[in-house]
Amino acid sequence: MPAVTDIVKLQNVSRYFGGITALKDVDFSCRAGSVHGILGENGAGKSTLIKILSGVLPPSEGQVLVDDKPVQYQSPSQAAKDGIVCIFQELSLIPDLSVAENIFIDHPPRRFGLIDASAQRRMAEKVLARIKCEDVDPDARVRDLSLSRRQMVEIAKAISKDLRVLILDEATSALTSKDVETVYGLLEELTANNVASLFISHRMQEVEALCDRLSVFRNGSHIQSFDKGDLTEGEIVRLMIGRDIEAQYPPKPPKAEVHQPALSITDLRWEQSLKGVDLSVGQGEIVGLGGLDGQGQKELLLALFGVLKGVKGEVRLGDMPFIPTSPAACKSAALALVPEDRKTEGLMLSLSIADNLLLPNYKAVSRGALIDTNRAAQEVDAAIAKLQIKTASPDISVETLSGGNQQKVVIAKWLALNPDVILLNDPTRGIDVGTKQEIYSLIRNLASSGKGVLLYSTDYAELIGCCDRVSVMYDGRVVNELSDDQLTEQALVAAALNIQSKGVA
Incomplete structure (x- = not known):
């Protein structure tokens, strides 16, 4: 040897x-x-x-x-x-x-x-x-x-x-x-x-x-x-x-008979990526997006946040029709997106943690054309405490943080706007087990407070552990919906391959 x-x-x-x-x-x-x-x-x-x-x-x-x-x-x-x-x-x-x-x-x-x-x-x-x-x-x-x-x-x-x-x-x-x-x-x-x-x-x-x-x-x-x-x-x-970890996923609440609608999508289409998506998210509900990568899940989230042009179909927020023309319009309508790539899409790396946390919400901490520095500091401190962001100071560059803490900054800046619907694109990518547990608890707490959450993840265990139900996409459409005892890894794989009709569950 x-x-x-x-x-x-x-x-x-x-x-x-x-x-x-x-x-x-x-x-x-x-x-x-x-x-x-x-x-x-x-x-x-x-x-x-x-x-x-x-x-x-x-x-x-x-x-x-x-x-x-x-x-x-x-x-x-x-x-x-x-x-x-x-x-x-x-x-x-x-x-x-x-x-x-x-x-x-x-x-x-x-x-x-x-x-x-x-x-x-x-x-x-x-x-x-x-x-x-x-x-x-x-x-x-x-x-x-x-x-x-x-x-x-x-x-x-x-x-x-x-x-x-x-x-x-x-x-x-x-x-x-x-x-x-x-x-x-x-x-x-x-x-x-x-x-x-x-x-x-x-x-x-x-x-x-x-x-x-x-x-x-x-x-x-x-x-x-x-x-x-x-x-x-x-x-x-x-x-x-350095400690025993508790159950990774927080417990799910008893299934509600009826969820008031937070987000409803009917026949959503965009080029060759979205071919008539029908999907709903209730208030207080976490709905997962499953399926093999590249079946339209990411495009769906971008379409709902007004990033894509030429989207057709019907979108409703609550009981009201909504046209996602731009991210700014979505922000005004209490719709938030945590994007896939935090470095290029979610953060301004050269700016401080405080500046990143305040970016979507400067109006709330301003008086006319001037920033209320005391109120801004209070908002930043509250966001850091709520998400347990580990930092020596909010004034240091956000690029100095670990990946998990950077992701917390991305999430925290949108939560400061108190959105009614939160779109999450692979929010725990590259994050350690302890921070994942914190984010899972945060997502469940958001749903418990009445928010609607639409979560895309390529991790089947994450979809099963976090979501109340999962809509599985294939070739630009939702082909199956799984919940309760049907929400298993075997069923998710079968649905992702669009073979659910063969009785695999």
Whole structure:
């Protein structure tokens, strides 16, 4: 049996941001030919760890060793020369460049000192084919791709390099189930070629399926490393959060005989994505949107929030007809959307937490043309307390927060408007188990206060645990509705494949 080889080691590594300790005295290593899972709540230090490994940040104390030799990376390009490449959860692609230009942006093929565009396109085609993305045009602009396709381009960019260590930060959270299978196969191939993979995911089933070794981080400290199978899932969760976790999903209330309507949709159509959607959400009800990814669920939410033009059909809020002409009109009608991509669609990263929380609601904290600073501060403090946003100050940049706390800011800014209907597009993507539990409780409390909630999620367990009923979409239509004892994973899968008529339940 070959000896275990550690490619990268961290020794007594700490990282400080002002008075905040992001990592403290961390010893860590990753082995060649293994998939090493990194677990922990948002804010546990995982992101800081991988930024140090990949050259984005230097350690404040301690050292990084590659092949037992100390290194001091000043940039990701330096780490990449040693074969250490990271696929970050928040994409690093340049929207206005082509797919091929993004994949080879820091190592393009050259001829006579100039970039060889033809060779670059051919090489991009080969890399895309390797990850089964032949449908992606190397000449397409990245901004014109869906989030899942952009994520696959990010993966293609990483594997175009000579890899020794591949770091994946929630790299599957935005992918379709088919693409997730492709990533699984890619990791198997890399492992067989003695590449070390560091895999960060909040989906325990992915960790169980892929990783042969695991490390848990909490509050900036490396708590424990162990081989897969040494600890139960419950024991791992206790290490992550430092306590026993209660039931993940809050209890559902007794089924009401009649819900007063909050949102009603009849024969909603848009281009080839929505082909006559009929759906309703009652006051005090959480309705899920199920089905395979790409069946019109995301377009439905965007249509209801006035983002898409040329939408046809009938929409009613309560008993009143409503035409979603723009997000501003929807906001005025007490309709809110928590979007799919918090970084690009939900937040202004360069602004403070306070500014982001106040963005939709400046009129409420203003007197004429001037902001009432006392009232604004009260609103911000109330939002931070209500959502339990972990921050040293509301005046720091929102991009400094962990992913889970950023998502809380996105949700909190809309809740300040007291909407009657809340549209949620995959609201727990890339969020740790503890924060997920907080958001699930928040969603249930919103429904209990009389709000109507329409929730799209690709996680069947989330739909089953959170929703009172689930409308399953297929090819731009609602093809089935499941509730009570019918709401099972088997029934959701059958309905998603549009085979419910065969009696699978």
